Amino acid sequence: MTFGLSESMRREVYATALALLVAMAAGSVLILIWGVSPARVYGTLLAETWGSEYGFGQVLFKATPLIFTGLAVAVAYRAGLLTVGAEGQMAAGAFATAIVAAALPADTSAAVALPLALCAGMGTGAVVGALPGWLRARFGAHEVITTIMLNFVVAALVMWAGRTGQFVTETTHTREIVAGAHLASLGLGSSAANLSFVLALIFAAGVAWFFGRTRTGFEWRLVGASASTAEASGIKVRRVIVMAMALSGALAGAVGANTVLGDKHYFEEGLARGAGFMGIAVALLGRGGPFGVVLSALLFGTLAHGGFVVNALVPRELVEVLQAVIVLTLLATSAAIRRAVTNAGGAKEGA
Amino acid sequence: MEGILTFAFLAQVLRITVPYALAALGGTLSERAGVVALALEGMLLGGAFATTIVAHATGSVALGALAGVAGGALVAATYGLVVLRFAADQVVASVATNLLLLGLTPFLSGLAFGSSASSPPIPGFGPDVLLEPLFWTALVLVMGVAWLLQRTAFGLRLRAVGDHPDAAASVGIPVIRVRWVAVLLSGALAGLGGAWLALSAAGFTDEMSGGRGYIALAAVIMGKWRPAAAALACLFFGFAEALQLNLQAAGGGVPRELVQMLPYVLTIVALTGFIGRSRAPNALGRPR
Numbered sequence A: 001m002t003f004g005l006s007e008s009m010r011r012e013v014y015a016t017a018l019a020l021l022v023a024m025a026a027g028s029v030l031i032l033i034w035g036v037s038p039a040r041v042y043g044t045l046l047a048e049t050w051g052s053e054y055g056f057g058q059v060l061f062k063a064t065p066l067i068f069t070g071l072a073v074a075v076a077y078r079a080g081l082l083t084v085g086a087e088g089q090m091a092a093g094a095f096a097t098a099i100v101a102a103a104l105p106a107d108t109s110a111a112v113a114l115p116l117a118l119c120a121g122m123g124t125g126a127v128v129g130a131l132p133g134w135l136r137a138r139f140g141a142h143e144v145i146t147t148i149m150l151n152f153v154v155a156a157l158v159m160w161a162g163r164t165g166q167f168v169t170e171t172t173h174t175r176e177i178v179a180g181a182h183l184a185s186l187g188l189g190s191s192a193a194n195l196s197f198v199l200a201l202i203f204a205a206g207v208a209w210f211f212g213r214t215r216t217g218f219e220w221r222l223v224g225a226s227a228s229t230a231e232a233s234g235i236k237v238r239r240v241i242v243m244a245m246a247l248s249g250a251l252a253g254a255v256g257a258n259t260v261l262g263d264k265h266y267f268e269e270g271l272a273r274g275a276g277f278m279g280i281a282v283a284l285l286g287r288g289g290p291f292g293v294v295l296s297a298l299l300f301g302t303l304a305h306g307g308f309v310v311n312a313l314v315p316r317e318l319v320e321v322l323q324a325v326i327v328l329t330l331l332a333t334s335a336a337i338r339r340a341v342t343n344a345g346g347a348k349e350g351a
Numbered sequence B: 001m002e003g004i005l006t007f008a009f010l011a012q013v014l015r016i017t018v019p020y021a022l023a024a025l026g027g028t029l030s031e032r033a034g035v036v037a038l039a040l041e042g043m044l045l046g047g048a049f050a051t052t053i054v055a056h057a058t059g060s061v062a063l064g065a066l067a068g069v070a071g072g073a074l075v076a077a078t079y080g081l082v083v084l085r086f087a088a089d090q091v092v093a094s095v096a097t098n099l100l101l102l103g104l105t106p107f108l109s110g111l112a113f114g115s116s117a118s119s120p121p122i123p124g125f126g127p128d129v130l131l132e133p134l135f136w137t138a139l140v141l142v143m144g145v146a147w148l149l150q151r152t153a154f155g156l157r158l159r160a161v162g163d164h165p166d167a168a169a170s171v172g173i174p175v176i177r178v179r180w181v182a183v184l185l186s187g188a189l190a191g192l193g194g195a196w197l198a199l200s201a202a203g204f205t206d207e208m209s210g211g212r213g214y215i216a217l218a219a220v221i222m223g224k225w226r227p228a229a230a231a232l233a234c235l236f237f238g239f240a241e242a243l244q245l246n247l248q249a250a251g252g253g254v255p256r257e258l259v260q261m262l263p264y265v266l267t268i269v270a271l272t273g274f275i276g277r278s279r280a281p282n283a284l285g286r287p288r
Helices: A007-034 A038-047 A051-078 A085-104 A109-140 A145-164 A198-214 A217-227 A227-232 A239-252 A256-264 A275-285 A290-309 A317-348 B007-032 B041-057 B059-085 B092-112 B134-151 B153-163 B163-172 B175-201 B212-222 B227-250 B256-271
Strands: none
Touching: A007 A038, A007 A317, A007 B092, A007 B134, A038 A290, A051 A085, A051 A198, A051 A217, A051 A239, A051 A256, A051 A275, A051 A290, A085 A109, A085 A145, A085 A239, A085 A256, A085 A275, A109 A145, A109 A239, A109 A256, A109 B256, A145 B212, A145 B256, A198 A217, A198 A256, A198 A290, A198 B227, A217 A227, A217 A239, A227 A239, A275 A290, A275 A317, A275 B092, A290 A317, A317 B059, A317 B092, B007 B041, B007 B134, B007 B175, B007 B212, B007 B227, B041 B059, B041 B092, B041 B175, B041 B212, B059 B092, B059 B134, B059 B175, B134 B153, B134 B175, B134 B227, B153 B163, B153 B175, B163 B175, B175 B212, B212 B227, B227 B256
């Protein structure tokens, strides 16, 4: 109980620190093979992300979709579901956001346009999320596979809808949204950081409140911990599964706020690609807690923007390797620690 | 439409099908042993890259193909280390493995060829797919894997480990070791699929696996976790893809996106049980 941290939390901190160290070491090896000094690369990475106003803004901008998708994965995980569908829900949601925000009359006020555009995105995300939830609840179809398959289905549908009328001719982006639906910039240098970062923080706080303070949130967690116990105590498990997947989809669908409303002002094919899969990493690194999700999204956002700033020294693919190594090491170490504790501590720690 | 069923068209179908089928065979072995086969995408990519490096250095198609096998197995070993040695969550580890290869292959490509986007041309296949030894190898492998799984003692152990690991362990089957063999074999097979991709395109390009690992997994599920049926599902997907490519060239008919969706939609339908019960191995995804 040193430093007010419980034994299990200390173990998590050790595991995370170890994962970061291993990733840095692996990265150093690759950087050395490339023939550059690792200190110079890591120094540049740090200086041009957290060390400058623009860099910091870009970190927040890159972290924002990761918070949304990280929360999406975390919410489902709390209810005992592993979703890989954030990628598709994100694409569908952002597309819907852009279509609605572009279809509004040109003089629509922000008070009307912003909620409408956001609700379109979250609603669409919720539908795309609820479908695998329903398939799981009704047919027992495993959500990991159905969400992966739906990602491809959504990508194809978006392309189809885009190509047959929604995209500006000869491009893969939609029309410009109305001025009222623009989200204000945070004013950090010329960075793309915008108010949706604040929105993401509010959602994170909301998720924390939901699981920590509400009865429904408690029921969802019970379903996640033991579906049979939950069923026995009168909770409608199937409904919880569908609802949790819908909420997860809604959170992923909110991503459009960042790129569509806050930055580009249109939907572009492939926008924020990879953020869905990265959401799994973010949720894992953040241990499924909303606060942890925000922190790990900031770390991954730093790496994402860091890739661009070090691109003159080493290829930016290096940061993708770093991100993957962090996740793999973290998986290995936390699983190993968990097992070591279970073997040594027996019933006291449980598992 | 009658003109479409030509020999050239069938050759195109086969050319598309082979990497799917090889990866799906690997996926079947892995999943029947109880290990989630979502990392096929990374294995394909690793195989394609290793093939390119060796074929470029030696000028030999055969050595390139062997390197693909080794490359895929190496990716599988990384994945196995995390999920078998450390018993980590297989889905998350798969996603991370795929991300690792998506980053590592362009990095190494930049290192080896000075371009992270594509490699210089390597010796590849000739125009006639039926004259390629690798094609006949793939065909033999389909039968070989089916035989291994259904007719050998090892296949019996592998299935036991995937369905009832506790029971298997209690009769003395080394569960983890059998799973290691299955995962490494899946990497070798998917790696050969990657080799096919690289040799077929005569070079490596960034993200050249292009989601084929996921289609292969879809075929595993469509084939109800049986090797020959999975290969047939791949043939069907290959047929649909070739048809779509030709319709696109002809400039009409069904929108190409809807044809692209087909394997994924069919997989979802298969999972709901509308086309016969599709049951996953009992212990799939459980560390032990």
